[in-house]
Amino acid sequence: MVISDFDMTLSRFGCNGRRCPTSHNILDNSHVVSEDGKKKLKDLLHYYYPIEIDPDRTLEEKRPLMVEWWSRAHDLLSQQKILKGDIAQIVRESDVMLRDGFNELFDQLHEYDVPLFIFSAGVGDILEEIIRQANVFHPNVNVVSNYMDFDDNGVLRCFKGPLIHTYNKNNTVLQGTEYFQQLSTRTSIILLGDSMGDLTMADGVPSVENILKIGFLNDKVEEQRGKYLDAYDIVLESDETLDVVNGILRYILIET
Numbered sequence: 001m002v003i004s005d006f007d008m009t010l011s012r013f014g015c016n017g018r019r020c021p022t023s024h025n026i027l028d029n030s031h032v033v034s035e036d037g038k039k040k041l042k043d044l045l046h047y048y049y050p051i052e053i054d055p056d057r058t059l060e061e062k063r064p065l066m067v068e069w070w071s072r073a074h075d076l077l078s079q080q081k082i083l084k085g086d087i088a089q090i091v092r093e094s095d096v097m098l099r100d101g102f103n104e105l106f107d108q109l110h111e112y113d114v115p116l117f118i119f120s121a122g123v124g125d126i127l128e129e130i131i132r133q134a135n136v137f138h139p140n141v142n143v144v145s146n147y148m149d150f151d152d153n154g155v156l157r158c159f160k161g162p163l164i165h166t167y168n169k170n171n172t173v174l175q176g177t178e179y180f181q182q183l184s185t186r187t188s189i190i191l192l193g194d195s196m197g198d199l200t201m202a203d204g205v206p207s208v209e210n211i212l213k214i215g216f217l218n219d220k221v222e223e224q225r226g227k228y229l230d231a232y233d234i235v236l237e238s239d240e241t242l243d244v245v246n247g248i249l250r251y252i253l254i255e256t
C-alpha cells in the first residue's frame, strides 16, 4: 500500500518561483474570507510556519505550538460563514497544483488495486475536492484529515476532531486501527511525505515487513538535509514531480 501526506507532497510546493497553496491557504486566500480574517490567518502562518520547519526545535517543543496554530486557524475560519456549497468553486478558483505525474500515480495504484491512504493535517473537504476535480478520486483512495462540520444550513460551524497537525500523524488520531487491520495482508509500504512529522504515518500498520520512505525536501534545504537523509530512505530536492515514486511503482507492479 501507499501512505501519503497531501500538502506539499501530492500537491506542489512551488511553480515558476512562486509558492503553491496548502489546503488551508486555499481557504485563506478565497473570496469567502474577509480582509480582516485573511490578515489574521497570514499573521498566524508567518508566526508558526518557521516554528514548524525549525530544525533546531524538538518535536516535543513544536507539538503544543502546532495545536495552538491549528486551533486558532480553525477558529478564525469558523467565524467566516463558509458554505459547504462554495467549496468546489473555491478549489476551482485556487492556484493549487498536484505534482506532475499525479495521474500516473493515482491511476496505476487503482489499476493494480493498491490502497492509497492519504493522511493529512490539511483540510479534508478541500483536498478531497482537489482530487475529485482532478478525476483521480478512485475507490482505492482513503483520506484521514481535518474535516469541516457544517450546520443544517450548510454553514461551517467548527472542525471535527481529533485535530490532526504536522506532528501527531500517527495511530493516536486514527481512532483505533480498523482501517489498517482491514489491510493486514499488506506487508509492504511506500510512504510519501515532506515533513519530519510524516515519518510516523505508518505506525498503526500491524504487519509491516518492508517500508520505503520517500521525502520531498522543499524548504530550508541546506539546514534540513542532514536530518532528512537520516530519516528518509530517498530524499528529493527541487523535484516537483512524482517521477521517482512512479518509476519505483512501475518496476514493482509491472516489471516484476
Ligand code: TMP
Pocket (backbone or CB within 6 Å): 005, 006, 007, 008, 022, 023, 024, 025, 045, 052, 069, 070, 073, 119, 120, 121, 122, 165, 166, 195, 197
Ligand atoms: P501536512 O502537509 O502535514 O498535511 O500539513 C499541512 C500543512 O498545512 C502544514 O505544512 C502547515 C500548513 N498550514 C497552513 O498552511 N495554514 C494553516 O492555517 C495551518 C493550520 C496549517
Ligand code: MG
Pocket (backbone or CB within 6 Å): 005, 006, 007, 008, 009, 193, 194, 195
Ligand atoms: Mg505536507
